[in-house]
Amino acid sequence: MKSSKGKVPVGGKAKRVTVVPHGARKQKEKDPVEVFCRVRPLKEEEGESCMSIVRDNRLQIEPPESSLAFKSGQKNPTQHTFKRVINGTSSQSTVYDMVGFPLTEQLLQGKHGLLFAYGITNSGKTYTMTGEPDAPGILPRCLDVIFNSIAEVQAPKFVFRPDGSNGFNIFSESDARVEQYRNRGKKVSPRMRAAESEFSEMLRVPDQRKVTEGVDEDSQYAVFVSYVEIYNNYAFDLLEDTPVDSIVPKPPKSKNLREDTNHNMYVSGGTEVEVKSTEEAFDVLQRGQKRRRVAMTTMNTESSRSHSVFTIRLVQAPLNHSGEAVIEDKSLLTISQLSLVDLAGSERTTRTHCTGDRLREANNINANLMVLRTCMETLRDNQVGGGATRIVPYRDSKLTHLFKNYFDGQGRVAMIVCVSPSSTDYDETIHVMRFAEVTQEVMVSRPQEVKKQVGLAPGRHRGELSLLSP
Numbered sequence: 001m002k003s004s005k006g007k008v009p010v011g012g013k014a015k016r017v018t019v020v021p022h023g024a025r026k027q028k029e030k031d032p033v034e035v036f037c038r039v040r041p042l043k044e045e046e047g048e049s050c051m052s053i054v055r056d057n058r059l060q061i062e063p064p065e066s067s068l069a070f071k072s073g074q075k076n077p078t079q080h081t082f083k084r085v086i087n088g089t090s091s092q093s094t095v096y097d098m099v100g101f102p103l104t105e106q107l108l109q110g111k112h113g114l115l116f117a118y119g120i121t122n123s124g125k126t127y128t129m130t131g132e133p134d135a136p137g138i139l140p141r142c143l144d145v146i147f148n149s150i151a152e153v154q155a156p157k158f159v160f161r162p163d164g165s166n167g168f169n170i171f172s173e174s175d176a177r178v179e180q181y182r183n184r185g186k187k188v189s190p191r192m193r194a195a196e197s198e199f200s201e202m203l204r205v206p207d208q209r210k211v212t213e214g215v216d217e218d219s220q221y222a223v224f225v226s227y228v229e230i231y232n233n234y235a236f237d238l239l240e241d242t243p244v245d246s247i248v249p250k251p252p253k254s255k256n257l258r259e260d261t262n263h264n265m266y267v268s269g270g271t272e273v274e275v276k277s278t279e280e281a282f283d284v285l286q287r288g289q290k291r292r293r294v295a296m297t298t299m300n301t302e303s304s305r306s307h308s309v310f311t312i313r314l315v316q317a318p319l320n321h322s323g324e325a326v327i328e329d330k331s332l333l334t335i336s337q338l339s340l341v342d343l344a345g346s347e348r349t350t351r352t353h354c355t356g357d358r359l360r361e362a363n364n365i366n367a368n369l370m371v372l373r374t375c376m377e378t379l380r381d382n383q384v385g386g387g388a389t390r391i392v393p394y395r396d397s398k399l400t401h402l403f404k405n406y407f408d409g410q411g412r413v414a415m416i417v418c419v420s421p422s423s424t425d426y427d428e429t430i431h432v433m434r435f436a437e438v439t440q441e442v443m444v445s446r447p448q449e450v451k452k453q454v455g456l457a458p459g460r461h462r463g464e465l466s467l468l469s470p
Protein backbone atom coordinates (compact mmCIF):
# COMPACT_ATOMS: atom_id res chain seq x y z
CA MET A 1 0.00 0.00 0.00
CA LYS A 2 1.12 3.55 -0.71
CA SER A 3 1.37 5.28 2.62
CA SER A 4 3.08 8.57 3.13
CA LYS A 5 5.05 9.33 6.23
CA GLY A 6 3.04 10.34 9.25
CA LYS A 7 -0.29 9.13 7.94
CA VAL A 8 -2.38 6.54 9.69
CA PRO A 9 -2.85 3.41 7.60
CA VAL A 10 -6.54 2.62 7.26
CA GLY A 11 -7.50 -0.03 9.70
CA GLY A 12 -4.17 0.37 11.52
CA LYS A 13 -3.94 1.04 15.23
CA ALA A 14 -5.08 4.48 16.12
CA LYS A 15 -5.68 6.28 19.37
CA ARG A 16 -8.28 9.03 19.71
CA VAL A 17 -6.52 12.15 20.94
CA THR A 18 -8.86 15.06 20.33
CA VAL A 19 -12.57 15.51 20.22
CA VAL A 20 -13.68 19.03 19.41
CA PRO A 21 -17.32 19.49 20.32
CA HIS A 22 -19.34 21.65 17.94
CA GLY A 23 -19.99 24.48 20.37
CA ALA A 24 -16.38 24.66 21.52
CA ARG A 25 -14.93 25.25 18.08
CA LYS A 26 -13.07 28.52 17.85
CA GLN A 27 -14.65 31.43 16.02
CA LYS A 28 -14.23 30.99 12.25
CA GLU A 29 -11.73 33.33 10.64
CA LYS A 30 -13.17 35.59 7.98
CA ASP A 31 -11.93 36.97 4.70
CA PRO A 32 -13.57 39.48 2.39
CA VAL A 33 -15.14 38.28 -0.85
CA GLU A 34 -12.31 38.59 -3.35
CA VAL A 35 -13.28 40.89 -6.18
CA PHE A 36 -11.10 41.14 -9.29
CA CYS A 37 -11.78 43.50 -12.15
CA ARG A 38 -10.99 42.49 -15.73
CA VAL A 39 -11.04 45.21 -18.36
CA ARG A 40 -11.50 43.76 -21.81
CA PRO A 41 -9.74 45.35 -24.82
CA LEU A 42 -11.53 48.23 -26.51
CA LYS A 43 -13.02 47.27 -29.86
CA GLU A 44 -12.46 49.39 -32.95
CA GLU A 45 -16.10 50.28 -33.37
CA GLU A 46 -16.40 51.36 -29.75
CA GLY A 47 -14.74 54.77 -30.01
CA GLU A 48 -13.04 56.06 -26.91
CA SER A 49 -12.04 54.44 -23.67
CA CYS A 50 -13.12 56.06 -20.41
CA MET A 51 -10.78 54.00 -18.22
CA SER A 52 -7.20 53.83 -17.11
CA ILE A 53 -5.51 51.47 -14.70
CA VAL A 54 -3.69 53.70 -12.24
CA ARG A 55 -2.29 50.91 -10.06
CA ASP A 56 -2.40 47.16 -10.26
CA ASN A 57 -5.41 47.27 -7.96
CA ARG A 58 -7.00 50.57 -8.95
CA LEU A 59 -9.11 51.61 -11.90
CA GLN A 60 -9.90 55.22 -12.83
CA ILE A 61 -13.04 55.99 -14.78
CA GLU A 62 -13.81 59.34 -16.37
CA PRO A 63 -17.42 60.31 -17.10
CA PRO A 64 -17.75 61.10 -20.81
CA GLU A 65 -19.73 64.20 -21.76
CA SER A 66 -22.42 62.04 -23.29
CA SER A 67 -23.05 60.17 -20.03
CA LEU A 68 -26.04 60.76 -17.77
CA ALA A 69 -23.63 61.21 -14.88
CA PHE A 70 -21.77 64.06 -16.63
CA LYS A 71 -25.03 65.71 -17.61
CA SER A 72 -26.19 65.61 -14.02
CA GLY A 73 -23.01 67.30 -12.84
CA GLN A 74 -20.69 64.40 -11.94
CA LYS A 75 -17.71 65.47 -14.01
CA ASN A 76 -14.80 64.21 -11.94
CA PRO A 77 -13.11 60.87 -12.50
CA THR A 78 -13.73 58.18 -9.90
CA GLN A 79 -11.27 55.57 -8.65
CA HIS A 80 -12.22 52.01 -7.74
CA THR A 81 -10.05 49.60 -5.81
CA PHE A 82 -10.11 45.82 -6.22
CA LYS A 83 -7.96 42.91 -5.17
CA ARG A 84 -6.43 43.23 -8.66
CA VAL A 85 -7.28 45.01 -11.87
CA ILE A 86 -6.50 42.87 -14.90
CA ASN A 87 -5.77 44.76 -18.11
CA GLY A 88 -6.92 43.98 -21.63
CA THR A 89 -3.63 42.43 -22.68
CA SER A 90 -3.48 39.91 -19.82
CA SER A 91 -3.71 36.35 -21.03
CA GLN A 92 -6.33 33.79 -20.03
CA SER A 93 -3.56 31.88 -18.28
CA THR A 94 -2.68 34.92 -16.13
CA VAL A 95 -6.32 35.29 -15.12
CA TYR A 96 -6.51 31.61 -14.24
CA ASP A 97 -3.34 31.86 -12.13
CA MET A 98 -4.73 34.80 -10.23
CA VAL A 99 -8.31 33.69 -9.71
CA GLY A 100 -8.94 30.11 -10.78
CA PHE A 101 -5.85 28.29 -9.56
CA PRO A 102 -6.33 29.08 -5.84
CA LEU A 103 -9.93 27.84 -6.09
CA THR A 104 -8.79 24.65 -7.84
CA GLU A 105 -6.15 24.08 -5.17
CA GLN A 106 -8.76 24.49 -2.46
CA LEU A 107 -11.14 22.12 -4.18
CA LEU A 108 -8.41 19.48 -4.24
CA GLN A 109 -7.86 20.12 -0.54
CA GLY A 110 -11.51 19.39 0.18
CA LYS A 111 -12.85 22.93 0.40
CA HIS A 112 -15.74 24.60 -1.40
CA GLY A 113 -15.45 27.54 -3.76
CA LEU A 114 -17.73 29.84 -5.70
CA LEU A 115 -16.77 32.15 -8.53
CA PHE A 116 -19.09 34.67 -10.16
CA ALA A 117 -18.50 36.58 -13.38
CA TYR A 118 -20.46 39.81 -13.19
CA GLY A 119 -20.79 42.64 -15.69
CA ILE A 120 -22.87 44.14 -18.46
CA THR A 121 -23.58 42.25 -21.68
CA ASN A 122 -20.55 41.98 -23.95
CA SER A 123 -18.08 42.77 -21.18
CA GLY A 124 -16.21 39.43 -21.31
CA LYS A 125 -17.92 37.19 -18.72
CA THR A 126 -18.18 34.11 -20.93
CA TYR A 127 -14.75 34.77 -22.42
CA THR A 128 -13.34 34.78 -18.89
CA MET A 129 -15.24 31.76 -17.57
CA THR A 130 -15.39 29.40 -20.54
CA GLY A 131 -13.12 31.06 -23.07
CA GLU A 132 -12.86 30.52 -26.79
CA PRO A 133 -10.90 28.23 -29.10
CA ASP A 134 -7.21 28.99 -28.58
CA ALA A 135 -8.05 31.05 -25.50
CA PRO A 136 -9.45 28.59 -22.94
CA GLY A 137 -10.93 30.27 -19.90
CA ILE A 138 -11.04 29.40 -16.22
CA LEU A 139 -13.38 26.41 -16.54
CA PRO A 140 -11.27 24.17 -18.84
CA ARG A 141 -8.11 25.13 -16.97
CA CYS A 142 -9.68 24.15 -13.64
CA LEU A 143 -10.61 20.79 -15.12
CA ASP A 144 -7.11 20.28 -16.58
CA VAL A 145 -5.44 20.96 -13.25
CA ILE A 146 -7.90 18.73 -11.37
CA PHE A 147 -7.36 15.79 -13.72
CA ASN A 148 -3.56 16.29 -13.79
CA SER A 149 -3.55 16.28 -9.99
CA ILE A 150 -5.66 13.16 -9.46
CA ALA A 151 -4.35 11.20 -12.47
CA GLU A 152 -2.77 8.53 -10.26
CA VAL A 153 -5.63 8.27 -7.82
CA GLN A 154 -8.83 8.32 -9.90
CA ALA A 155 -11.41 5.76 -8.86
CA PRO A 156 -12.85 3.47 -11.54
CA LYS A 157 -16.02 4.92 -13.05
CA PHE A 158 -19.25 4.20 -11.09
CA VAL A 159 -17.56 3.37 -7.79
CA PHE A 160 -19.18 6.59 -6.57
CA ARG A 161 -22.74 7.33 -7.63
CA PRO A 162 -24.99 10.26 -6.64
CA ASP A 163 -27.54 9.19 -4.02
CA GLY A 164 -30.18 11.72 -5.08
CA SER A 165 -29.83 13.72 -1.85
CA ASN A 166 -26.63 15.60 -2.65
CA GLY A 167 -24.45 12.76 -1.31
CA PHE A 168 -22.84 9.72 -2.89
CA ASN A 169 -23.13 5.97 -2.50
CA ILE A 170 -20.00 3.84 -2.74
CA PHE A 171 -19.93 0.59 -4.71
CA SER A 172 -17.38 -2.19 -5.00
CA GLU A 173 -15.23 -2.35 -8.12
CA SER A 174 -17.11 -5.41 -9.34
CA ASP A 175 -20.43 -3.51 -9.05
CA ALA A 176 -18.78 -0.61 -10.86
CA ARG A 177 -17.71 -2.93 -13.69
CA VAL A 178 -21.29 -4.13 -14.12
CA GLU A 179 -22.42 -0.51 -14.40
CA GLN A 180 -19.59 0.26 -16.85
CA TYR A 181 -20.78 -2.69 -18.97
CA ARG A 182 -24.37 -1.40 -18.86
CA ASN A 183 -23.26 2.05 -19.98
CA ARG A 184 -20.84 0.90 -22.68
CA GLY A 185 -23.19 1.91 -25.54
CA LYS A 186 -23.44 5.51 -24.35
CA LYS A 187 -19.87 6.49 -25.26
CA VAL A 188 -19.40 9.13 -27.93
CA SER A 189 -16.67 8.33 -30.41
CA PRO A 190 -13.72 10.76 -30.37
CA ARG A 191 -14.35 11.54 -34.06
CA MET A 192 -17.95 12.45 -33.45
CA ARG A 193 -16.90 14.48 -30.49
CA ALA A 194 -14.25 16.40 -32.43
CA ALA A 195 -16.71 17.08 -35.24
CA GLU A 196 -19.40 18.24 -32.84
CA SER A 197 -17.48 20.13 -30.24
CA GLU A 198 -17.11 23.81 -30.74
CA PHE A 199 -14.75 23.71 -27.78
CA SER A 200 -12.55 20.90 -28.98
CA GLU A 201 -9.80 23.27 -30.06
CA MET A 202 -9.46 24.45 -26.49
CA LEU A 203 -8.17 21.05 -25.62
CA ARG A 204 -5.09 21.59 -27.76
CA VAL A 205 -3.58 23.82 -25.14
CA PRO A 206 -4.19 22.01 -21.89
CA ASP A 207 -2.91 23.49 -18.67
CA GLN A 208 -0.06 21.22 -17.54
CA ARG A 209 -0.02 22.19 -13.90
CA LYS A 210 -0.69 19.85 -11.06
CA VAL A 211 -1.50 20.30 -7.39
CA THR A 212 0.19 17.85 -5.05
CA GLU A 213 -0.41 19.45 -1.66
CA GLY A 214 -3.54 18.02 -0.11
CA VAL A 215 -4.02 15.32 -2.72
CA ASP A 216 -3.99 12.11 -0.72
CA GLU A 217 -2.21 9.13 -2.26
CA ASP A 218 -4.12 6.83 0.07
CA SER A 219 -7.49 7.88 -1.30
CA GLN A 220 -9.36 7.60 -4.56
CA TYR A 221 -11.12 10.48 -6.25
CA ALA A 222 -13.91 11.01 -8.75
CA VAL A 223 -15.13 14.15 -10.53
CA PHE A 224 -18.79 14.96 -11.17
CA VAL A 225 -20.18 17.89 -13.10
CA SER A 226 -23.61 19.48 -13.28
CA TYR A 227 -24.88 22.37 -15.33
CA VAL A 228 -27.88 24.46 -14.36
CA GLU A 229 -29.51 27.48 -15.92
CA ILE A 230 -31.31 30.06 -13.81
CA TYR A 231 -33.72 32.08 -15.85
CA ASN A 232 -36.54 34.29 -14.57
CA ASN A 233 -36.15 32.57 -11.25
CA TYR A 234 -36.60 29.07 -12.67
CA ALA A 235 -33.78 26.54 -12.37
CA PHE A 236 -33.33 24.25 -15.37
CA ASP A 237 -31.18 21.16 -15.44
CA LEU A 238 -29.23 21.45 -18.70
CA LEU A 239 -28.01 17.85 -18.46
CA GLU A 240 -31.39 16.20 -18.04
CA ASP A 241 -31.52 13.12 -20.19
CA THR A 242 -34.93 13.69 -21.77
CA PRO A 243 -34.99 13.83 -25.56
CA VAL A 244 -35.62 17.26 -27.06
CA ASP A 245 -38.63 17.27 -29.37
CA SER A 246 -37.25 19.21 -32.34
CA ILE A 247 -40.70 19.60 -33.97
CA VAL A 248 -42.62 20.94 -31.01
CA PRO A 249 -39.93 21.67 -28.44
CA LYS A 250 -41.22 22.29 -24.96
CA PRO A 251 -39.62 24.56 -22.40
CA PRO A 252 -37.74 22.58 -19.75
CA LYS A 253 -39.32 22.01 -16.34
CA SER A 254 -38.01 24.02 -13.42
CA LYS A 255 -36.30 22.19 -10.56
CA ASN A 256 -36.70 22.83 -6.86
CA LEU A 257 -33.87 23.68 -4.51
CA ARG A 258 -33.46 21.56 -1.39
CA GLU A 259 -31.24 21.51 1.66
CA ASP A 260 -29.29 18.34 2.41
CA THR A 261 -28.58 16.92 5.86
CA ASN A 262 -25.45 19.09 6.13
CA HIS A 263 -27.54 22.18 5.28
CA ASN A 264 -26.00 22.52 1.82
CA MET A 265 -28.37 23.70 -0.91
CA TYR A 266 -28.71 21.66 -4.07
CA VAL A 267 -30.88 21.32 -7.16
CA SER A 268 -33.26 18.51 -6.35
CA GLY A 269 -33.33 15.85 -9.08
CA GLY A 270 -30.50 17.60 -10.94
CA THR A 271 -28.22 15.47 -13.12
CA GLU A 272 -24.62 14.93 -12.11
CA VAL A 273 -22.34 13.27 -14.62
CA GLU A 274 -19.13 11.51 -13.68
CA VAL A 275 -16.28 12.60 -15.95
CA LYS A 276 -12.81 11.13 -16.28
CA SER A 277 -11.09 13.86 -18.31
CA THR A 278 -11.41 17.49 -19.37
CA GLU A 279 -12.52 16.22 -22.76
CA GLU A 280 -15.40 14.29 -21.24
CA ALA A 281 -16.37 17.26 -19.10
CA PHE A 282 -16.43 19.41 -22.23
CA ASP A 283 -18.71 16.94 -23.97
CA VAL A 284 -21.06 17.38 -21.06
CA LEU A 285 -20.75 21.17 -21.17
CA GLN A 286 -21.46 21.13 -24.86
CA ARG A 287 -24.50 18.92 -24.40
CA GLY A 288 -25.76 21.42 -21.84
CA GLN A 289 -25.10 24.34 -24.17
CA LYS A 290 -27.17 22.65 -26.89
CA ARG A 291 -30.08 22.21 -24.49
CA ARG A 292 -29.58 25.76 -23.36
CA ARG A 293 -29.99 27.02 -26.92
CA VAL A 294 -33.12 24.92 -27.46
CA ALA A 295 -34.56 26.05 -24.13
CA MET A 296 -33.81 29.67 -24.90
CA THR A 297 -35.43 29.35 -28.33
CA THR A 298 -38.56 27.76 -26.90
CA MET A 299 -38.77 30.54 -24.38
CA ASN A 300 -37.98 33.18 -26.96
CA THR A 301 -34.99 34.62 -25.19
CA GLU A 302 -31.21 34.86 -25.41
CA SER A 303 -28.80 32.86 -23.32
CA SER A 304 -27.04 36.04 -22.19
CA ARG A 305 -30.24 36.83 -20.30
CA SER A 306 -29.89 33.83 -18.00
CA HIS A 307 -27.40 32.81 -15.31
CA SER A 308 -25.48 29.60 -15.93
CA VAL A 309 -23.98 27.55 -13.13
CA PHE A 310 -21.38 24.88 -13.90
CA THR A 311 -20.46 22.91 -10.81
CA ILE A 312 -17.52 20.56 -10.36
CA ARG A 313 -17.77 18.17 -7.41
CA LEU A 314 -14.80 16.20 -6.23
CA VAL A 315 -15.47 13.06 -4.21
CA GLN A 316 -12.72 11.46 -2.19
CA ALA A 317 -12.71 8.27 -0.13
CA PRO A 318 -9.84 6.57 1.70
CA LEU A 319 -8.45 3.26 0.49
CA ASN A 320 -8.81 0.15 2.61
CA HIS A 321 -6.03 -1.59 4.51
CA SER A 322 -4.63 -3.34 1.45
CA GLY A 323 -4.75 -0.13 -0.58
CA GLU A 324 -6.70 -1.80 -3.38
CA ALA A 325 -10.21 -0.43 -3.02
CA VAL A 326 -11.98 2.37 -1.25
CA ILE A 327 -13.67 1.74 2.08
CA GLU A 328 -17.40 1.45 1.46
CA ASP A 329 -18.39 3.82 4.25
CA LYS A 330 -20.19 7.02 3.30
CA SER A 331 -19.15 8.73 6.51
CA LEU A 332 -15.55 8.74 5.28
CA LEU A 333 -16.31 10.64 2.08
CA THR A 334 -14.96 14.13 1.53
CA ILE A 335 -17.03 16.06 -0.99
CA SER A 336 -15.90 19.48 -2.17
CA GLN A 337 -17.38 21.62 -4.89
CA LEU A 338 -16.53 24.54 -7.08
CA SER A 339 -19.34 26.45 -8.80
CA LEU A 340 -18.55 28.71 -11.72
CA VAL A 341 -21.36 31.16 -12.34
CA ASP A 342 -21.67 33.18 -15.54
CA LEU A 343 -24.25 35.79 -14.59
CA ALA A 344 -26.65 37.45 -17.00
CA GLY A 345 -25.77 40.92 -18.26
CA SER A 346 -26.51 43.48 -15.59
CA GLU A 347 -27.74 46.40 -17.74
CA ARG A 348 -30.72 48.43 -16.76
CA THR A 349 -33.88 48.40 -18.81
CA THR A 350 -33.72 52.12 -19.63
CA ARG A 351 -30.72 51.45 -21.80
CA THR A 352 -32.01 48.29 -23.48
CA HIS A 353 -35.27 50.04 -24.48
CA CYS A 354 -37.18 46.79 -24.21
CA THR A 355 -40.91 46.29 -23.89
CA GLY A 356 -43.36 43.43 -23.26
CA ASP A 357 -41.78 40.01 -22.65
CA ARG A 358 -38.28 41.40 -22.99
CA LEU A 359 -38.99 44.05 -20.38
CA ARG A 360 -40.45 41.45 -18.01
CA GLU A 361 -37.43 39.26 -18.63
CA ALA A 362 -34.97 42.12 -18.11
CA ASN A 363 -36.76 43.03 -14.91
CA ASN A 364 -36.50 39.43 -13.75
CA ILE A 365 -32.79 39.31 -14.47
CA ASN A 366 -32.42 42.54 -12.63
CA ALA A 367 -34.60 41.16 -9.86
CA ASN A 368 -32.19 38.21 -9.49
CA LEU A 369 -29.18 40.49 -9.56
CA MET A 370 -30.95 42.98 -7.33
CA VAL A 371 -31.56 40.26 -4.73
CA LEU A 372 -27.88 39.32 -4.99
CA ARG A 373 -27.04 42.95 -4.35
CA THR A 374 -29.49 43.23 -1.45
CA CYS A 375 -28.04 40.07 0.10
CA MET A 376 -24.54 41.53 -0.14
CA GLU A 377 -25.68 44.83 1.36
CA THR A 378 -27.51 43.11 4.20
CA LEU A 379 -24.54 40.83 4.93
CA ARG A 380 -22.21 43.81 4.99
CA ASP A 381 -24.54 45.89 7.17
CA ASN A 382 -25.00 42.99 9.59
CA GLN A 383 -21.24 42.59 9.82
CA VAL A 384 -20.28 46.23 10.28
CA GLY A 385 -23.29 47.59 12.14
CA GLY A 386 -23.69 47.20 15.85
CA GLY A 387 -27.50 47.27 15.55
CA ALA A 388 -30.08 44.55 15.03
CA THR A 389 -29.17 41.84 12.53
CA ARG A 390 -31.46 41.79 9.51
CA ILE A 391 -32.48 38.58 7.74
CA VAL A 392 -30.51 38.09 4.54
CA PRO A 393 -33.15 37.61 1.80
CA TYR A 394 -31.49 34.61 0.11
CA ARG A 395 -34.84 32.97 -0.54
CA ASP A 396 -36.05 35.86 -2.67
CA SER A 397 -34.27 34.47 -5.73
CA LYS A 398 -33.14 31.04 -6.88
CA LEU A 399 -29.69 32.40 -7.56
CA THR A 400 -28.99 33.56 -4.02
CA HIS A 401 -30.90 30.69 -2.41
CA LEU A 402 -28.65 28.16 -4.17
CA PHE A 403 -25.50 29.81 -2.86
CA LYS A 404 -26.60 30.90 0.58
CA ASN A 405 -24.26 28.43 2.31
CA TYR A 406 -21.24 30.12 0.84
CA PHE A 407 -22.18 33.43 2.33
CA ASP A 408 -23.00 31.71 5.59
CA GLY A 409 -19.44 30.42 5.73
CA GLN A 410 -19.18 27.25 3.65
CA GLY A 411 -16.39 28.25 1.30
CA ARG A 412 -14.33 30.80 -0.50
CA VAL A 413 -16.21 33.31 -2.66
CA ALA A 414 -14.63 35.27 -5.49
CA MET A 415 -16.02 37.50 -8.18
CA ILE A 416 -14.60 38.75 -11.44
CA VAL A 417 -16.18 41.98 -12.48
CA CYS A 418 -15.84 42.20 -16.24
CA VAL A 419 -15.88 45.68 -17.73
CA SER A 420 -15.96 47.20 -21.17
CA PRO A 421 -13.70 50.26 -21.37
CA SER A 422 -16.00 51.97 -23.86
CA SER A 423 -17.30 55.46 -23.00
CA THR A 424 -20.71 54.48 -24.30
CA ASP A 425 -20.98 51.89 -21.51
CA TYR A 426 -20.01 54.37 -18.79
CA ASP A 427 -23.39 54.70 -17.04
CA GLU A 428 -23.84 50.93 -16.81
CA THR A 429 -20.25 50.40 -15.75
CA ILE A 430 -20.55 52.78 -12.82
CA HIS A 431 -23.57 50.81 -11.66
CA VAL A 432 -21.43 47.64 -11.79
CA MET A 433 -18.65 49.36 -9.82
CA ARG A 434 -21.05 50.21 -7.00
CA PHE A 435 -22.14 46.60 -6.73
CA ALA A 436 -18.51 45.45 -6.76
CA GLU A 437 -17.65 47.85 -3.96
CA VAL A 438 -20.43 46.53 -1.75
CA THR A 439 -19.47 42.94 -2.53
CA GLN A 440 -15.88 43.29 -1.48
CA GLU A 441 -16.92 44.63 1.88
CA VAL A 442 -18.70 41.37 2.67
CA MET A 443 -16.75 39.01 4.88
CA VAL A 444 -17.13 35.26 4.46
CA SER A 445 -15.69 32.57 6.68
CA ARG A 446 -12.39 31.10 5.64
CA PRO A 447 -12.97 27.55 4.34
CA GLN A 448 -12.16 24.99 7.02
CA GLU A 449 -9.08 22.84 6.62
CA VAL A 450 -9.97 19.25 5.95
CA LYS A 451 -7.80 17.13 8.19
CA LYS A 452 -6.28 14.47 6.00
CA GLN A 453 -6.77 11.74 8.53
CA VAL A 454 -8.48 8.44 8.19
CA GLY A 455 -10.30 6.17 10.59
CA LEU A 456 -12.93 8.60 11.82
CA ALA A 457 -15.77 7.38 13.92
CA PRO A 458 -18.66 6.23 11.70
CA GLY A 459 -21.35 8.81 11.07
CA ARG A 460 -19.09 11.74 11.69
CA HIS A 461 -18.18 14.26 9.09
CA ARG A 462 -14.59 14.11 8.02
CA GLY A 463 -12.47 17.07 9.01
CA GLU A 464 -14.84 18.12 11.76
CA LEU A 465 -14.47 15.75 14.67
CA SER A 466 -12.50 12.94 16.22
CA LEU A 467 -8.96 13.41 15.10
CA LEU A 468 -7.08 10.13 15.32
CA SER A 469 -3.37 9.68 15.69
CA PRO A 470 -1.00 6.68 15.78
Ligand SMILES: Nc1ncnc2c1ncn2[C@@H]1O[C@H](COP(=O)(O)OP(=O)(O)OP(=O)(O)O)[C@@H](O)[C@H]1O
Binds near residue numbers: 040123124127128
Ligand atom coordinates in the same frame (compact mmCIF):
# COMPACT_ATOMS: atom_id res chain seq x y z
N1 LIG B 1 -10.15 39.83 -22.36
C1 LIG B 1 -10.57 39.74 -23.62
N2 LIG B 1 -9.69 39.67 -24.63
C2 LIG B 1 -10.11 39.59 -25.91
N3 LIG B 1 -11.42 39.57 -26.29
C3 LIG B 1 -12.33 39.62 -25.33
C4 LIG B 1 -11.97 39.71 -23.96
N4 LIG B 1 -13.09 39.75 -23.23
C5 LIG B 1 -14.11 39.68 -24.10
N5 LIG B 1 -13.66 39.62 -25.36
C6 LIG B 1 -14.50 39.58 -26.56
O1 LIG B 1 -15.63 40.42 -26.32
C7 LIG B 1 -16.84 39.82 -26.79
C8 LIG B 1 -17.86 39.72 -25.69
O2 LIG B 1 -17.38 38.79 -24.73
P1 LIG B 1 -18.36 37.79 -23.99
O3 LIG B 1 -19.25 37.08 -24.92
O4 LIG B 1 -17.51 36.98 -23.09
O5 LIG B 1 -19.24 38.82 -23.15
P2 LIG B 1 -20.34 38.48 -22.05
O6 LIG B 1 -20.14 39.47 -20.96
O7 LIG B 1 -20.33 37.06 -21.68
O8 LIG B 1 -21.68 38.84 -22.82
P3 LIG B 1 -23.18 38.29 -22.54
O9 LIG B 1 -23.63 38.88 -21.23
O10 LIG B 1 -23.92 38.86 -23.69
O11 LIG B 1 -23.12 36.81 -22.52
C9 LIG B 1 -16.44 38.52 -27.42
O12 LIG B 1 -16.32 38.71 -28.81
C10 LIG B 1 -15.08 38.19 -26.82
O13 LIG B 1 -14.28 37.49 -27.73
